[in-house]
Amino acid sequence: MAKPISIEVWNPSGKYRVVSTKPMPGTRWINLLTAQDCRVEICTEKKTILSVEDILALIGDKCDGVIGQLTEDWGEVLFAALKRAGGTAFSNMAVGYNNVDVSAANKYGVAVGNTPGVLTETTAELAAALSLAAARRIVEADQFMRAGLYDGWLPHLFVGNLLKGQTVGVIGAGRIGSAYARMMVEGFKMNLIYYDLYQATRLEKFVTAYGQFLKANGEQPVTWKRAATMVDVLREADLISLHPVLDKTTYHLINKDSLAIMKKEAILVNASRGPVIDEAALVEHLKANPMFRVGLDVFEDEPYMKPGLAELKNAVVVPHIASASKWTREGMATLAALNVLGKIKGFPIWSDPNQVVVFLEEKSAPPLACPSIVNAKHLGLTASKL
Numbered sequence: 001m002a003k004p005i006s007i008e009v010w011n012p013s014g015k016y017r018v019v020s021t022k023p024m025p026g027t028r029w030i031n032l033l034t035a036q037d038c039r040v041e042i043c044t045e046k047k048t049i050l051s052v053e054d055i056l057a058l059i060g061d062k063c064d065g066v067i068g069q070l071t072e073d074w075g076e077v078l079f080a081a082l083k084r085a086g087g088t089a090f091s092n093m094a095v096g097y098n099n100v101d102v103s104a105a106n107k108y109g110v111a112v113g114n115t116p117g118v119l120t121e122t123t124a125e126l127a128a129a130l131s132l133a134a135a136r137r138i139v140e141a142d143q144f145m146r147a148g149l150y151d152g153w154l155p156h157l158f159v160g161n162l163l164k165g166q167t168v169g170v171i172g173a174g175r176i177g178s179a180y181a182r183m184m185v186e187g188f189k190m191n192l193i194y195y196d197l198y199q200a201t202r203l204e205k206f207v208t209a210y211g212q213f214l215k216a217n218g219e220q221p222v223t224w225k226r227a228a229t230m231v232d233v234l235r236e237a238d239l240i241s242l243h244p245v246l247d248k249t250t251y252h253l254i255n256k257d258s259l260a261i262m263k264k265e266a267i268l269v270n271a272s273r274g275p276v277i278d279e280a281a282l283v284e285h286l287k288a289n290p291m292f293r294v295g296l297d298v299f300e301d302e303p304y305m306k307p308g309l310a311e312l313k314n315a316v317v318v319p320h321i322a323s324a325s326k327w328t329r330e331g332m333a334t335l336a337a338l339n340v341l342g343k344i345k346g347f348p349i350w351s352d353p354n355q356v357v358v359f360l361e362e363k364s365a366p367p368l369a370c371p372s373i374v375n376a377k378h379l380g381l382t383a384s385k386l
């Protein structure tokens, strides 16, 4: 039996019991739930990652829906417990849901929500920040200054890579990958090569139009290429950023062999999921190739780093903060709450999970719909006509 867990309760007399496994930013998500007759229970336990046992204790005997986090293991045990407690709804407060066993949720008839769109630009901006930090050795130079080592300008001091005119490679050109590509092409006039299972038509049109604009203004036009294989991206790009989903096709996509194909002075950025890179192989590659640099937001065994990574000057590392802007985190909380609320109330599923901004307008009531349910089709949930 798990020990009692500390919780904060809102609207104790609410008819529907909704549990959030973590306090989430903002209060709009709480207000939206309590206004629709929900009793909201927020776990305030001082423990970063809740175990399955902790969450079982939170679900208890009666629970209509749960808002959970990407650090939690949502599988057979939890979905069975949620179903026993009368629950029909779960939402990750994240767009990625590789921590969720969707087949188990299907088996117990539980809807699985995620939070697309609201974090696209914020995450792409962090990938851009890591790209620049790695290219221009910002962290190394900052540490050098703070250590009092700067004793005057020198021609060789912290020389890095110029991005302009070089090639940016994007692996996984979905929402975030495409937003990142646009930032690097438009902001730094980089040429684009991308690899995805699907064609990124809008991205291609954007780069074509921007290239024409540059040409019309007497500047070197930017170009794009959709690579037939990931190997083409690895071979040609000077800077590569990873933005695919994590599944069995992308697990260790970057490994010893793929690293060996990349340019010796390339930059690799990962703000997708840690296991997309074989991190032990990356550490060896960074040691052997001091001019190869990485910017990492995610790690294979979070919260840990593989031995040796922390000591390497050619790695910039940050703790999974790519979606951490105030607007985005509050919006993620709102979308997750509305996914759970919508399923409890029997609302339809929003017609386009890429267009969710309408749910985030502070001044107006959100549509009566679930913003994004990944197993809606499987559960036979109806789509909104709104």
Ligand SMILES: NC(=O)C1=CN([C@@H]2O[C@H](COP(=O)(O)OP(=O)(O)OC[C@H]3O[C@@H](n4cnc5c(N)ncnc54)[C@H](O)[C@@H]3O)[C@@H](O)[C@H]2O)C=CC1
Residues within 6 Å of the ligand: 095, 096, 097, 116, 117, 119, 123, 171, 172, 173, 174, 175, 176, 177, 195, 196, 197, 198, 243, 244, 245, 246, 249, 250, 271, 272, 273, 297, 298, 320, 321, 322, 323
């Ligand atoms: N570091 C962080 O804080 C954040 C990380 N993420 C991660 O980023 C991922 C992508 O998010 P979105 O762009 O919103 O999703 P998305 O679904 O729009 O894009 C993912 C893209 O990956 C592509 N893809 C799938 N398998 C592939 C493969 N084998 N090779 C190449 N491409 C492949 C898909 O076709 C799709 O275009 C999320 O699943 C999540 O894991 C998302 C937000 C924040």
Ligand SMILES: O=C(O)C(=O)CO
Residues within 6 Å of the ligand: 070, 093, 094, 095, 096, 097, 119, 322, 323
């Ligand atoms: O949304 C996600 O998938 C994250 O990793 C956190 O924003």
